[in-house]
């Protein structure tokens with residue numbers, strides 16, 4: 001895309017050695033701030049026998065304790081805030097599936113930094129004042145809506161704060177206001193693509209869409225291709241999490257070879273999820289983040305439970321930041337079926353590659369006679385459904401998908417083909433797994 005640019009070349013293209021020094025300095029400042037102002041951190045650090053003065057360079061990060069989601073729940077709501085409440089100007093949060101919610105507090109400066117990070121992502125995809133950006137991430141405690149909104153305003157675009165849902169209205173606005181950039185979850189983008197086709201709209205003719213910034217849930221390269229084709233756009237990944245900032249912690253450039261991490265604001269590590277030891281670049285493991293500039297609720301070594309690989313080789317875009325590969329799963333999203341580790345992304349890869357199958361699927365795990373079962377429910381496309389020999393076509397599809405999953409994942413699953421539009425649609429994060437064994 002012609003308008004792609006590097007928003008903050010000084011930081012994004014900094015000499016990596018210089019950046020490491022900056023990170024070391026900021027890490028020390030963050031640890032001092034936390035030790036002085038958050039009793040919870042002070043106790044955790046004292047228990048590990050580490051003091052702020054032990055942090056001299058970025059390599060000393062391994063001396064620090066890890067944080068987990070449970071630490072946020074246990075200290076809910078204000079236990080990890082490092083400034084007085086009157087300096088907090090925003091609360092964001094995530095509900096999670098169980099128990100207490102978690103919240104994060106932002107000072108005005110924290111909001112500005114988060115906005116800067118999203119601006120880098122949007123500018124990297126060519127967004128500027130001539131763009132019309134439709135934000136269909138949910139607005140509210142979820143960071144997607146407001147995060148994308150702030151960044152889009154900052155690059156000067158015309159922002160349409162649609163929030164999630166009401167697909168017909170989304171399409172109408174998209175058409176009438178001439179939306180050029182779409183911000184939503186990839187599963188919702190796929191759904192919008194489907195709805196656009198059904199409405200008889202032709203991307204490129206009836207719509208002005210040219211790019212999409214998609215994240216908040218795992219997606220695959222195959223899903224990217226599918227979305228790019230159905231919407232006629234350039235689809236970019238954006239990663240983030242409430243505990244660290246929100247969207248914009250990392251984002252893809254035009255090379256689409258991993259997401260550039262905003263390393264002047266965070267340190268990313270990959271660890272072995274079992275031993276907690278740091279792993280080298282190029283090795284998959286659990287992603288861990290430490291914030292470097294956040295004042296309201298700084299975070300030390302937060303275990304995301306997201307699985308990915310970090311890359312530090314040179315990127316042709318000119319940015320010098322470390323990149324993270326796609327999230328291939330979560331340590332807590334992985335389903336173990338008859339002893340085999342299964343990630344929804346593996347199944348998605350097979351389905352998106354299969355002509356006649358749609359990327360709408362649901363994995364249902366159960367235990368029958370003490371043995372695990374995995375059923376893959378997948379919607380066929382409208383074309384197959386209305387074809388003259390739809391029964392034969394369905395059986396062929398069923399066998400093909402079962403065989404493909406066996407060869408990719410290594411286990412035999414039960415494939416159930418369901419008619420188009422019968423599985424629940426998500427407007428936000430898609431729910432891909434139902435595990436009945438836990439009930």
Ligand code: DLL
Pocket residue numbers: 094137142143144214215216217218219237238239240241242243246247248304306327330
């Ligand atoms: O999902 C922030 C966000 C909003 C990111 C909009 C991108 C776009 P949480 O609700 O706290 O925050 O969920 C964070 O979502 O640990 C990942 O498991 C997952 N996730 C976020 N972005 C991606 C992505 C927002 N690009 C959790 N690819 C994270 C895969 C993602 N997973």
